[in-house]
Amino acid sequence: xxxxxxxxxxxxIADLIVERILRRRxxxxxxxxxxxxxxxxxxxxxxxxxxxYTHLQDAGILETQRGIGYFVAKDGFAKSLALERERFLKxxxxxxxxxxxxxxxxxxxxxxxxxxxxxxxxxxxxx
Amino acid sequence: xxxxxxxxxxxxIADLIVERILRRRxxxxxxxxxxxxxxxxxxxxxxxxxxxYTHLQDAGILETQRGIGYFVAKDGFAKSLALERERFLKxxxxxxxxxxxxxxxxxxxxxxxxxxxxxxxxxxxxx
Amino acid sequence: xxxxxxxxxxxxIADLIVERILRRRxxxxxxxxxxxxxxxxxxxxxxxxxxxYTHLQDAGILETQRGIGYFVAKDGFAKSLALERERFLKxxxxxxxxxxxxxxxxxxxxxxxxxxxxxxxxxxxxx
Amino acid sequence: xxxxxxxxxxxxIADLIVERILRRRxxxxxxxxxxxxxxxxxxxxxxxxxxxYTHLQDAGILETQRGIGYFVAKDGFAKSLALERERFLKxxxxxxxxxxxxxxxxxxxxxxxxxxxxxxxxxxxxx
DNA sequence: GTGGTCTAGACCACG
DNA sequence: GTGGTCTAGACCACG
Numbered sequence: 120x121x122x123x124x125x126x127x128x129x130x131x132i133a134d135l136i137v138e139r140i141l142r143r144r145x146x147x148x149x150x151x152x153x154x155x156x157x158x159x160x161x162x163x164x165x166x167x168x169x170x171x172y173t174h175l176q177d178a179g180i181l182e183t184q185r186g187i188g189y190f191v192a193k194d195g196f197a198k199s200l201a202l203e204r205e206r207f208l209k210x211x212x213x214x215x216x217x218x219x220x221x222x223x224x225x226x227x228x229x230x231x232x233x234x235x236x237x238x239x240x241x242x243x244x245x246x
Numbered sequence: 247x248x249x250x251x252x253x254x255x256x257x258x259i260a261d262l263i264v265e266r267i268l269r270r271r272x273x274x275x276x277x278x279x280x281x282x283x284x285x286x287x288x289x290x291x292x293x294x295x296x297x298x299y300t301h302l303q304d305a306g307i308l309e310t311q312r313g314i315g316y317f318v319a320k321d322g323f324a325k326s327l328a329l330e331r332e333r334f335l336k337x338x339x340x341x342x343x344x345x346x347x348x349x350x351x352x353x354x355x356x357x358x359x360x361x362x363x364x365x366x367x368x369x370x371x372x373x
Numbered sequence: 374x375x376x377x378x379x380x381x382x383x384x385x386i387a388d389l390i391v392e393r394i395l396r397r398r399x400x401x402x403x404x405x406x407x408x409x410x411x412x413x414x415x416x417x418x419x420x421x422x423x424x425x426y427t428h429l430q431d432a433g434i435l436e437t438q439r440g441i442g443y444f445v446a447k448d449g450f451a452k453s454l455a456l457e458r459e460r461f462l463k464x465x466x467x468x469x470x471x472x473x474x475x476x477x478x479x480x481x482x483x484x485x486x487x488x489x490x491x492x493x494x495x496x497x498x499x500x
Numbered sequence: 501x502x503x504x505x506x507x508x509x510x511x512x513i514a515d516l517i518v519e520r521i522l523r524r525r526x527x528x529x530x531x532x533x534x535x536x537x538x539x540x541x542x543x544x545x546x547x548x549x550x551x552x553y554t555h556l557q558d559a560g561i562l563e564t565q566r567g568i569g570y571f572v573a574k575d576g577f578a579k580s581l582a583l584e585r586e587r588f589l590k591x592x593x594x595x596x597x598x599x600x601x602x603x604x605x606x607x608x609x610x611x612x613x614x615x616x617x618x619x620x621x622x623x624x625x626x627x
Numbered sequence: 628g629t630g631g632t633c634t635a636g637a638c639c640a641c642g
Numbered sequence: 643g644t645g646g647t648c649t650a651g652a653c654c655a656c657g
Contacts, residue, residue, distance in 0.1 A: 141349070216363060234353070254646080281631095310629095310630065311630090315629065409643085421633060424633090438645090439645055440642050441641095442643095454603065457602075461599070475523070476522075480614040488611055494607075630656085635650090637647100639647075
């Protein structure tokens with residue numbers, strides 16, 4: 120039994136950063152907090168944060184300027200969106216359909232719930 | 247930052263049991279493992295398991311026979327289904343719609359994904 | 374032989390609280406003493422009081438505001454009345470009739486005592 | 501708060517003996533268990549049992565034959581009945597009416613419950 | 628052996 | 643400071 124989040128910490132931090140970009144908290148070209156600052160904020164080892172940053176750099180979401188810091192890349196928003204959408208379609212959507220099946224809901228039921236939502240957008244909790 | 251599952255352990259165990267009932271691994275009238283067995287298997291304190299069992303007893307999903315053990319209640323399946331559906335509609339569905347919104351998908355997009363799924367039921371991963 | 378009250382302490386405390394609500398000592402919306410205060414007053418473990426409070430919360434008699442305290446629920450009086458009446462009819466009334474039978478009184482005798490009481494309401498001790 | 505039965509132990513034991521006489525477990529003239537036997541059975545001090553026996557002797561319910569033991573007195577049944585009936589009318593009945601009042605039942609309601617019971621004697625649990 | 632209750636004490640989130 | 647969760651360990655009733 121998994122009582123702890125099985126996702127690697129550096130990937131959890133990556134999600135957190137991507138989400139801030141998608142929420143427009145950090146915009147393209149913005150400098151984001153340093154490895155040390157982020158490590159202190161999240162109370163994790165700086166090496167873990169460094170791994171997150173290089174991972175997002177590989178994905179084209181972050182850019183580095185040596186001696187200055189890390190920045191949201193020019194296409195950082197679009198790349199973040201693409202990355203998260205891919206994850207959604209690949210991991211989360213199948214999981215949702217499995218859950219619906221377990222509960223005896225059909226994909227059609229879910230479509231109805233979506234249509235209901237479209238007619239009444241404030242029916243469920245916003246953040 | 248949440249590196250640990252914020253859900254209380256006794257509720258995680260409850261979900262695990264309810265899922266087994268919904269999957270027909272345990273049927274109505276079946277005796278389920280004793281408090282101590284489950285505690286040993288999951289490596290948690292027996293008190294925590296007891297809390298789960300009494301919680302599910304309050305929900306009408308389990309029944310107890312003192313000195314004998316816990317059993318899936320006569321209406322355990324229907325009660326489990328009702329409990330999980332309520333949780334889905336109340337907690338998970340809003341969270342799904344928030345996630346869709348963050349990713350720039352509309353409820354309509356999601357309805358389309360569901361229709362796609364209806365035409366191609368095996369398109370996403372089964373368990 | 375029972376030299377100790379066989380009723381669980383957390384249920385005894387529940388009765389005590391319900392009685393205070395029925396006697397209007399605490400009214401709907403009132404904050405009741407904190408878990409720790411009650412535990413100190415009754416000289417029991419805070420966990421035992423917590424068990425009482427969550428039990429009464431499940432019954433719809435108490436409500437909680439995290440970090441603030443426990444309150445008598447909006448329908449706390451009616452719920453308390455329903456709970457106690459159920460207990461009376463289910464547990465106490467059969468016990469009264471058993472006792473009457475042992476003493477050679479019939480249900481008819483008891484009805485006569487009640488009629489006597491109706492004609493002379495102050496005939497027995499008030500609290 | 502009273503977590504223990506406030507009734508003195510020697511009186512609890514007296515009730516137990518009187519009940520056995522009323523239930524015809526011990527009949528008039530029967531020898532009842534010795535002080536030591538009863539003390540062992542109930543795991544109390546023999547002095548406490550002795551106090552019970554002399555108390556019931558004073559009430560005319562038990563008789564002693566030195567060197568032989570204690571016996572149910574010739575009028576032991578009638579005396580037991582009178583004693584318990586007095587206690588019922590003096591202590592228990594007022595307490596029942598207070599309880600009814602707290603629950604919003606009138607003496608008339610109770611009379612109705614008794615009439616119901618007369619029509620349906622097996623409606624509540626026998627022992 | 629099974630469930631059931633209680634204590635003692637720790638630690639957490641929330642405000 | 644408030645509620646909430648968890649562990650460790652004890653002891654009980656019931657069968």
